[in-house]
Amino acid sequence: MTDFTDLLDGYQRFRTSEYRRHRERWEELREGQSPRVMVIACSDSRVDPAQIFDTVPGEIFVVRNVANLVPPFEDDASRHGVSAALEFAVTQLEVPEIVVLGHGACGGVAASLSQRFKGAPNGEGGFIAHWVDMLDEARDRIVAQHGGGAEAVHALELETVRVSLVNLLTFPFVAARVEAGTLTLHGAYFAIRDGELHLMDENGRFVPA
Template sequence: MTNQSPESNDRVLNHLIEGYRRFRGTGWSANRARWDELGQGQSPEVMVIACSDSRVDPSQIFDVDPGTIFVVRNVAALVPPFETTPGHHGVSAALEFAVQVLKVKEVVVMGHGLCGGCKAALTQDLKDAEIGHGGFVADWISMLDEARVPVAHEHGTTGRTAERAMEQAAVKVSLDNLMTFPCVQSKVGKGELTLRGAFFAISDGVLHLLDETSGEFAPVE
């Protein structure tokens, strides 16, 4: 792999700096009172678990002000099941903080269309890949192996119908895994916390919500 030229690196950084200057001139200065308030702490009511994909920024999709949502993003918006084994449990740590410390009232798992992680889980293209060459991703998306079986049986492993089914199945996997956390299970049982599934279709910009009764995703009116 060849390194990028200094000119290319400068171009990328300059693009970010230009955005920062716009933010300082409009987003920050125009909302100085809000930023002063946030300087004292945060109290978001919603946690959003979304994909790292650059096309699905939750703050942009929901058009919210800073401090409104607590966001965790990772490949395919996955939540691992509750574990107590030693390790670096990033999603679990963020979930624990949001639920136990910030005391959010809702956790929204938002999948999306054209998700590369879900596509890889469906096709198994990265299966047995070595670490550093897709192995980390393969291990992560293996959480979808069970959910993949009925999707592949009904829709095959290629094409948008199969991919969309896998993307939406992944949301349900994360919702199920959320309920393996004792703190989540307890608060849901007491009515102090609500879990929701969502799906953002990149192709048309439409947000869908999961209907718990039907198990289907329906577009928001």
């Protein structure tokens, strides 16, 4: 298992290989970034967007959280990490595309389906429960249709992408750019078991990339 010492060993390999190989690229990035795509993905250690899409530094602006969820626009004094990153990517970097990337074997989806942290205090699962309750409506609908087995798990994993795409459009600066044709939203799903990427089509169905 990898520990912090292993990470430092990896850093040394990076300095002697990847950094040297992309030295000119790193020099360019000192002046700023101009990614063309924002990716909203899960924090799951098995789902690294840079690896899945085989990108080099500076190509994608990434936000990762439990179950790749985007909360709806909220105009209050709370701290909104995803909203801040979204605002920066869209209004400052002016990315023309956003991808919401769901994945298989998602722990956030499992927590939503089992409701194992429901009623737990913060620090003992409460933060997780309140985060994934964005899926409550979708979960109830899917459980009513599929029960609580593997089919329901997969259906809710796909639904995390749809919920996030709907919530993205509640942000005025996102909706305005989508309507103007300067911003495009995409849904995607990565199946860990077989390494296949699926894209959401215009009908909301996921098809192999």
